[in-house]
Amino acid sequence: MPCLKWFLWLMMTCGNSAAWATEPLPWIRVSNDGKGFVEVETGKPFVPWGVNYDHDETGRLLEGYWDAEWDAVEGDFAEIRELGANAVRIHLQFGKFMEAIDRPNEAALRQLDRLVKLAEENRLYLDLTGLACYHKQDVPAWYDELDEAQRWAAQATFWRAVAGRVKESPAIFCLDLMNEPVVPGGKRADKDWLGPAFAGKHFVQVITLDQAGRPRPAIAKLWIDRLVVAIREVNDRHLITVGLVDWSLDRPGLTSGFVPSKVSDKLDFLCVHLYAEKGKVDEALKTLEGFQIGKPVVIEEMFPLKCSPRELDEFVERSRPLAAGWFSFYWGKEPARLKGSDQFVDALLLQWLDVFQQRGAKLRGMP
Known part of the structure; x- marks a missing residue:
């Protein structure tokens, strides 16, 4: 974003630097029409325009460096703000936050306190996604050995600890129960709770190993309801959602x-992870239509993985009647460094970040 536009945005948003530094972030709720989000006190519309901060440029997960390299986290949050984002999706690893089925890790919770404060200082809202097991080697052996009921109990304990810890902060946009949960059909003979790896990380996770004759959506709803109840025991204010794969719709072929x-009664809004493909923007929009059930829908993951940055921008524009917010990705490599790289992926990312900034300005009503 040109410097002048960035300066004007700061002035419009903050008024003056002192007010920006001291004025608390507004709390966010679902709008009365059920189509989007608004600030609680003013009713002013709030549109999440954010990034997934799921790992750094080398692939390290946040908990792997946020103790020894906090300055890197601070720098990344400042860069995210400068890109024009107003929200950051954070992925909390179960193995780092739980020491036993009934014992959260206090040190990890203290570092989460620090992260929330950093978000408040940068006026960035957090989408806290929990129960992640992205690096298989970091998943506790005791956790994998639990049966379904015990595993759900451990997950409920995780969420009571996290949701209770952050309950006073308006910087929490939402609590996302899990990234890309799946109810498998039948029984998993391999007893593996994780889906196949993608780029060395396991983003998909199953919530049961045995369907045991139960309808799959009924299992999903029971799991969601169990965790929402656990959160509401300690936190009755923050919005709750879950990050769904785009193949969650009830249609022939692959489904989660x-x-x-059928599963969303207790959720405040829906999230879908949707990667538009080259020449198939219409298909992506049709999928997005399937998530319209009378609650806001946030596209929680999108990236020009299978299409060009400009085509993804077209998808964002055309999805505006259907979506209440969007999250892309940022891995800590700012545009200035991307410009000096000779790597194709860096050139693609640089092009997308430029589009991301321009689209964010349009969503904020800037010229």
Whole structure:
């Protein structure tokens, strides 16, 4: 974003630097029409325009460096703000936050306190996604050995600890129960709770190993309801959602079992991870339509992985009647360094970040 536009945005948003530094972030709730989000006190619309901060440029997960390299986290949050984002999706690893089925890790919770404060200082809202097991080698052996009921109990303990810890902060946009949960059909003979790896990380996770004759959406709903109840025991204010794969719809072929219309009673809004493909923007929009069940829908993951940056921008523009917010990705490599790289992926990312900034300005109503 040109410097002048960035300066004007700061002035419009903050008024003056002192007010920006001291004025608390507004709390966010679902709008009365159920289509989007608004500030609680003023009713002013709030549109999440954010990034997933799921790992750094080398692939390290946040908990792997946020103790020894806090300055890197501070720098990344400042860069995210400068890109024009107003929200950051954070992925909390179960193995780093739980020492036993009934014992959270206090040191990790203290570092989460620090992260929330950093978000407040940068006026960035957090989408806290929990229960992640992205690096298989970091998943506790005791956790994998639990049966379904015990595993759900451990997950409920995780969420009581995290949700209770952050309950006083308006900087929490939402609590996302899990990234890309799936109810498998039948019984998993391999007893593996994780889906296949992608780029060395396991983003998909199953919530049961045995369907045991139960309808898959019924299992998904029971799991969601169990965790929402656990959160509401300690936190009755923050919005709750879950990050769904785009193949969650009830249609022929591959489906996750998390059918939006059948599992979402206790969720405040829906999230879908949707990567538009080259020449298939219409198909992506059709999928997005399937998530319209009378609650706001946030596209929680998008990236020009299978299409060009400009085509993804077209998807964002055309999805505006259907989506209440969007999250892309940022891995700590700012545009200035991307410009000096001879790597194709860096050139693509640089092009996308430029589009991301321009689109964010349009969403904020800037010229």
